[in-house]
Amino acid sequence: MSTPLLLVEDDAGIIGAMKLILTTEGYDVVVVSDGALVLDEVARRRPALILLDLWIPNISGDRVCSLLKANKKTASIPVLIVSANHAAPRIAKECGADAFLSKPFEMATLLKKIRALLYT
Amino acid sequence: MHITVHKTVCLLAVFGNVCVVTSQNIHECCGVLMVSPRTRTKQPTWLLWFCMTQKALSNLPHRVQSSSTQQSEMPWQVLMLEALLDCSRDGYMLFDRTGTCLALNTTAAQIYHTHESLLVGATLRDADPRLAQTLSPCMAEVFETGRETHKLELGGELPGHPGRFRHWLSRFVPLSRENNETSHVLVMSTEVSSEHERELERRTFVEVAGHELRTPVTTLRAYLGMLRQELKHPRASGVAVECVHKMDTTLVELTTLMAELLDSSRMDANGRPRVHRRRIDLAHHVRNIVEQTRTVLPTRRVLLRTPHALFVRGDPYRLAHVFDNLLSNALKYSEPDTAVYVSVSKTKEQAVVRVRDSGIGISKANVDKIFGKFYRIHGHERVGMTGLGLGLFIAKQVIETHGGTIEVESVPLEGSTFTVRLPLEKIAPRKRGGTIQRTVSARERLRRKS
Numbered sequence: 326m327s328t329p330l331l332l333v334e335d336d337a338g339i340i341g342a343m344k345l346i347l348t349t350e351g352y353d354v355v356v357v358s359d360g361a362l363v364l365d366e367v368a369r370r371r372p373a374l375i376l377l378d379l380w381i382p383n384i385s386g387d388r389v390c391s392l393l394k395a396n397k398k399t400a401s402i403p404v405l406i407v408s409a410n411h412a413a414p415r416i417a418k419e420c421g422a423d424a425f426l427s428k429p430f431e432m433a434t435l436l437k438k439i440r441a442l443l444y445t
Numbered sequence: 446m447h448i449t450v451h452k453t454v455c456l457l458a459v460f461g462n463v464c465v466v467t468s469q470n471i472h473e474c475c476g477v478l479m480v481s482p483r484t485r486t487k488q489p490t491w492l493l494w495f496c497m498t499q500k501a502l503s504n505l506p507h508r509v510q511s512s513s514t515q516q517s518e519m520p521w522q523v524l525m526l527e528a529l530l531d532c533s534r535d536g537y538m539l540f541d542r543t544g545t546c547l548a549l550n551t552t553a554a555q556i557y558h559t560h561e562s563l564l565v566g567a568t569l570r571d572a573d574p575r576l577a578q579t580l581s582p583c584m585a586e587v588f589e590t591g592r593e594t595h596k597l598e599l600g601g602e603l604p605g606h607p608g609r610f611r612h613w614l615s616r617f618v619p620l621s622r623e624n625n626e627t628s629h630v631l632v633m634s635t636e637v638s639s640e641h642e643r644e645l646e647r648r649t650f651v652e653v654a655g656h657e658l659r660t661p662v663t664t665l666r667a668y669l670g671m672l673r674q675e676l677k678h679p680r681a682s683g684v685a686v687e688c689v690h691k692m693d694t695t696l697v698e699l700t701t702l703m704a705e706l707l708d709s710s711r712m713d714a715n716g717r718p719r720v721h722r723r724r725i726d727l728a729h730h731v732r733n734i735v736e737q738t739r740t741v742l743p744t745r746r747v748l749l750r751t752p753h754a755l756f757v758r759g760d761p762y763r764l765a766h767v768f769d770n771l772l773s774n775a776l777k778y779s780e781p782d783t784a785v786y787v788s789v790s791k792t793k794e795q796a797v798v799r800v801r802d803s804g805i806g807i808s809k810a811n812v813d814k815i816f817g818k819f820y821r822i823h824g825h826e827r828v829g830m831t832g833l834g835l836g837l838f839i840a841k842q843v844i845e846t847h848g849g850t851i852e853v854e855s856v857p858l859e860g861s862t863f864t865v866r867l868p869l870e871k872i873a874p875r876k877r878g879g880t881i882q883r884t885v886s887a888r889e890r891l892r893r894k895s
Contacts, residue, residue, distance in 0.1 A: 336660050336664070338660065338661060338663075338664035339660060339663055339664050339667070341664070342663070342664045342667035342668050342671075343667060345667075345668075345671060346667055346670065346671060349671070380656060409655065409656045409659035409660055409663065410652070410655075410656060411652075411655060411707065411762060412721070412762075413762075414761055414762050415721050418723075427762070428659045428660065428662075428663040429659055429662040429663040429665075429666045429696075429700055430663065430666070430667075431666065431670060431737060431740050431741060432666075432667055432670025432671065432673075432674070433670065433740045434737060434740070435667075
């Protein structure tokens with residue numbers, strides 16, 4: 326059974342590219358484009374890892390991450406912030422994310438980060 | 446009493462020891478007041494200069510008239526001066542060397558949340574310790590150096606105008622007596638709220654523009670990454686591999702250009718980059734950058750030597766950009782079959798990062814200029830090279846903001862070595878207060894026993 330990943334992103338171009346990369350690597354990818362829907366989706370599917378953009382509609386990515394990490398049931402799910410925001414490293418640290426990746430990124434770097442979070 | 450304002454004359458009026466002067470263009474610079482009071486009583490003499498708005502001038506006769514009716518015992522020159530100062534939208538406060546406030550206008554009282562009756566005639570420390578804490582360092586500096594300073598920025602709400610956060614910039618102007626010694630300091634506070642709003646709008650624009658630019662580039666890079674993987678197949682066309690390689694290189698250049706442009710927009714009011722420092726492993730960061738470069742440009746040789754870990758206090762994002770820029774330059778300005786050497790080492794107090802190439806080098810005339818803004822190598826040295834000429838300028842600003850240095854040694858046609866030095870993180874010695882306390886107590890007990 327393939328590893329379930331939750332991709333939280335609102336840009337159609339990036340969704341298409343990341344979904345292609347991740348499914349080719351054998352991951353099962355579910356996409357959510359609205360910050361307000363993330364918590365429900367996490368409760369329903371229990372993903373192995375969450376790839377989270379910061380600028381998403383309704384609830385910002387850092388707020389979503391803080392809520393996930395504050396909940397005992399979801400705190401252990403690794404969160405990888407993937408953002409074009411120049412302050413992403415600082416924001417990721419403040420909201421309790423496990424790692425961050427600045428856009429634009431290399432495919433190899435993305436896969437390396439995901440593997441590191443899933444298997445360590 | 447009536448004062449007539451003539452728009453076309455320079456000298457508006459001279460009354461005793463009070464002189465009112467206006468500029469020719471009353472709409473732009475409505476008036477300058479020069480006052481030298483109390484000269485007859487041999488008190489300290491000073492000059493006050495300020496600009497008033499046209500509205501303030503139009504209010505002037507009425508205010509002077511009403512003031513003189515109520516306080517007829519005061520000399521009208523003083524009343525006029527007070528009226529003029531109170532009309533000003535800038536705040537004024539005058540202090541002598543003892544820190545005693547000699548005068549302030551209504552605006553200053555509002556800005557600093559104080560009152561004239563509380564402050565005038567008293568030392569700042571006694572009258573308002575909170576305000577003294579804010580103003581004293583700048584005042585002391587001006588009294589000591591005799592030079593004007595405008596370092597103090599204040600933000601807050603004005604009484605009676607809740608809900609609107611405003612900003613002021615205060616200038617501390619030295620006023621001298623005949624012996625050139627600074628006898629008084631004039632604190633002039635000008636509202637800069639609109640400048641702050643514009644700066645906020647600019648920053649927001651840069652953030653949004655940066656985000657919007659990076660998003661399509663991310664998509665493009667991800668698809669190119671996929672294509673690169675597919676082309677690793679032995680049957681892949683050589684032309685296709687070459688095309689993807691060129692697209693990759695161009696995309697890296699585009700990313701660098703965007704980063705340069707956005708970084709240059711993220712400077713503070715003093716032209717310094719804003720940095721968020723924390724404890725970082727410099728060796729780890731440099732390793733990451735080299736690994737990323739090797740992924741993008743697998744045909745290039747980048748040789749790396751780093752210690753296991755080396756800690757500094759720095760902004761990981763900003764420093765990563767600096768080293769990425771140095772490495773990109775080294776690769777850009779050297780032949781594809783030559784190697785680039787990156788090393789991280791340390792001295793007693795500094796972390797040292799060196800990036801060395803065997804490229805085209807930099808002529809002696811250009812070495813001093815390369816860290817300047819918008820500087821680009823000219824002539825044959827830059828054939829086919831892109832860039833805004835901001836990368837090394839930003840690198841220097843970032844490194845200096847971290848308390849470090851960046852320098853270059855170069856020989857034309859032989860290569861260049863860029864050296865970055867950053868202060869090592871100072872590790873405070875572990876406190877063992879409990880042990881010391883116990884030892885002292887034991888010694889004390891022994892002494893008492895004996």
